[in-house]
Amino acid sequence: MSNVDENDLHEENQEGEEVQELSFEELGLDPRLIRALTKKNIEKPTPIQQTGIPLILEGKDVVARAKTGSGKTFAYLLPLLQKLLSDNNTSPSKALPPTAMILVPSRELCQQVYSEVLSLIELCRVQLKVVQLTGEPSFSEMATALSGPPHIFVSTPACVQRCLSSGVLQAKSVHDSLSILILDEADLLFTYGYEKNLKDLKTHIPKKCQCLLMSATSSDDVESLKKLYLHNPYILTLPEVGDGKDEIVPKNVQQFWIQCSYRDKLLYILAILKLDLVQKKVLIFTNTIDTSFRLKLYLEQFGIKSAVLNAELPVNSRLHILEGFNAGLFDYLIATDDSDSKEKDQTDENKQIVKKKFKKNKKRKVDLEFGVVRGIDFKNVHTVINFDMPTTAAGYVHRIGRTGRAYNTGQSVSIVSPEEMEIFEEIRLFLGENEDKDLTYIAPFPLLEKNAVEFLRYRAEDVARSVTKIAVKEARAQDLRNEILNSEKLKAHFQENPRDLDLLKHDKLLSKKPPAPHLRDVPEYLVDPTTLQASKFVKLTRAAFGRNNNNGSSRGFKGGRVNKKGWRSSQDFFFTR
Numbered sequence: 001m002s003n004v005d006e007n008d009l010h011e012e013n014q015e016g017e018e019v020q021e022l023s024f025e026e027l028g029l030d031p032r033l034i035r036a037l038t039k040k041n042i043e044k045p046t047p048i049q050q051t052g053i054p055l056i057l058e059g060k061d062v063v064a065r066a067k068t069g070s071g072k073t074f075a076y077l078l079p080l081l082q083k084l085l086s087d088n089n090t091s092p093s094k095a096l097p098p099t100a101m102i103l104v105p106s107r108e109l110c111q112q113v114y115s116e117v118l119s120l121i122e123l124c125r126v127q128l129k130v131v132q133l134t135g136e137p138s139f140s141e142m143a144t145a146l147s148g149p150p151h152i153f154v155s156t157p158a159c160v161q162r163c164l165s166s167g168v169l170q171a172k173s174v175h176d177s178l179s180i181l182i183l184d185e186a187d188l189l190f191t192y193g194y195e196k197n198l199k200d201l202k203t204h205i206p207k208k209c210q211c212l213l214m215s216a217t218s219s220d221d222v223e224s225l226k227k228l229y230l231h232n233p234y235i236l237t238l239p240e241v242g243d244g245k246d247e248i249v250p251k252n253v254q255q256f257w258i259q260c261s262y263r264d265k266l267l268y269i270l271a272i273l274k275l276d277l278v279q280k281k282v283l284i285f286t287n288t289i290d291t292s293f294r295l296k297l298y299l300e301q302f303g304i305k306s307a308v309l310n311a312e313l314p315v316n317s318r319l320h321i322l323e324g325f326n327a328g329l330f331d332y333l334i335a336t337d338d339s340d341s342k343e344k345d346q347t348d349e350n351k352q353i354v355k356k357k358f359k360k361n362k363k364r365k366v367d368l369e370f371g372v373v374r375g376i377d378f379k380n381v382h383t384v385i386n387f388d389m390p391t392t393a394a395g396y397v398h399r400i401g402r403t404g405r406a407y408n409t410g411q412s413v414s415i416v417s418p419e420e421m422e423i424f425e426e427i428r429l430f431l432g433e434n435e436d437k438d439l440t441y442i443a444p445f446p447l448l449e450k451n452a453v454e455f456l457r458y459r460a461e462d463v464a465r466s467v468t469k470i471a472v473k474e475a476r477a478q479d480l481r482n483e484i485l486n487s488e489k490l491k492a493h494f495q496e497n498p499r500d501l502d503l504l505k506h507d508k509l510l511s512k513k514p515p516a517p518h519l520r521d522v523p524e525y526l527v528d529p530t531t532l533q534a535s536k537f538v539k540l541t542r543a544a545f546g547r548n549n550n551n552g553s554s555r556g557f558k559g560g561r562v563n564k565k566g567w568r569s570s571q572d573f574f575f576t577r
């Protein structure tokens with residue numbers, strides 16, 4: 001990696017040549033696309049876009065590995081649309097669609113990518129058809145989606161295979177018309193069980209088809225996919241710094257941790273949220289659905305409303321929860337993501353266990369195409385809290401990657417119990433810390449004085465006791481019932497009123513007893529003076545930067561690693577063949 005000043009616009013590439021940052025115009029993008037980007041307030045390409053777009057426009061096969069939130073989606077969508085725009089102009093009848101296929105591992109990602117393409121197409125005002133299909137659609141759903149036929153088909157590998165085997169999608173048509181295939185979140189595709197689908201699909205992909213593989217982390221699965229689909233590809237990757245992998249977590253994310261007993265986690269999260277020590281919006285991760293409901297019920301008693309998101313909920317609800325959170329309709333989302341454990345279990349010896357687990361999940365009607373952590377572009381999340389630590393270091397990177405996206409800043413707070421110290425140490429090593437800790441990426445959370453926590457202990461423990469296992473069970477069942485009822489209503493309603501946001505408020509109370517008024521506000525005498533100052537400072541910062549803190553904030557905090565420019569330059573990438 002070149003060791004250069006981050007503020008210097010001209011940096012060196014791997015060979016030491018000086019390379020200038022290019023604008024979208026200089027990358028050769030169609031003016032309609034540039035206008036669409038301007039309308040989305042996107043002004044300059046991120047490094048992966050600078051490097052990737054020209055190669056993709058040239059028709060090269062590319063493997064792009066770049067950190068979370070670095071703009072990989074536009075890195076492939078822009079050149080893809082550019083190609084379709086020019087095809088469309090010059091010879092509209094030449095291609096037998098679908099011309100492009102984008103395969104992703106989860107429904108949420110499918111929806112997200114589809115929305116991005118659609119919005120670009122609408123802003124460009126061109127006649128290109130994009131469709132999405134996931135899950136197990138009926139014959140008529142498949143036939144409707146693929147009639148037309150679409151130029152771009154966004155789907156999961158299993159769903160494409162279903163379309164092929166039912167004959168709705170003709171293998172010959174794929175063979176004759178597919179000119180670009182994109183495998184997004186490539187390292188997850190095998191993990192989600194699509195290995196066989198992808199191997200089967202390969203037989204229908206024409207040799208001339210350009211293939212792109214996008215991923216935030218590398219893995220053996222990415223290597224296998226690369227060998228399976230790509231021909232002599234360009235590999236765009238992040239440089240390793242010494243031994244370290246400091247570029248894995250974006251530099252504009254400050255990482256903190258708090259050590260406490262498992263039992264005290266509720267107390268600490270209450271202190272952080274109730275004393276306003278972190279900026280909103282806040283995405284909280286738990287490892288089990290029960291924990292997420294326990295946390296929700298507990299926070300409710302203190303007047304903190306939150307929504308939960310997990311694989312058990314109907315797909316419509318999940319998509320609307322994401323939409324509501326992104327639209328800023330609620331500030332706290334508690335997510336339980338299973339993909340992390342799917343990843344952990346994907347060693348050879350564990351594959352059997354995973355299969356069993358999948359079967360069990362199927363019985364519990366947990367959606368295996370669900371994924372909150374990987375690739376989902378949560379808008380304006382400023383703080384990620386690990387209430388439970390993830391079970392893998394890669395899981396940590398992807399959770400933290402939900403903040404600090406694009407040019408935004410963000411922070412993470414991991415609440416670590418003694419039982420989680422082993423994985424925490426593993427994560428630190430993964431990020432590049434050494435045994436002596438003379439290089440620290442995750443700093444102790446600086447704003448919470450011990451006294452501040454102790455002052456809250458009595459109330460916190462009292463409320464924690466009231467959130468019994470039975471209350472959790474009932475709340476979980478109630479939420480599921482509500483969401484199932486809502487799900488169908490939502491579907492019908494949004495078909496007619498796509499902009500009605502009120503229904504998206506998923507942070508409604510689940511507690512049977514309404515929260516006690518005296519627990520809503522923490523009286524000043526119960527707040528440690530130093531923490532009170534910190535809290536005022538956080539509030540002032542929030543006010544100065546606007547509610548969602550898009551432009552970043554916490555610069556005054558110690559231990560932060562805010563990068564002024566937000567990005568490293570494209571020359572931080574190198575490519576090999």
Ligand SMILES: Nc1ncnc2c1ncn2[C@@H]1O[C@H](COP(=O)(O)OP(=O)(O)OP(=O)(O)O)[C@@H](O)[C@H]1O
Nearest residue numbers: 044045046068069070071072073216375377405406
């Ligand atoms: N050039 C740009 N300038 C500013 N914002 C951008 C730019 N390109 C993309 N973005 C925004 O950055 C956010 C993250 O982009 P994207 O979802 O593509 O990241 P990613 O690299 O795919 O992340 P992940 O690995 O987590 O999937 C999105 O909200 C997107 O709109």
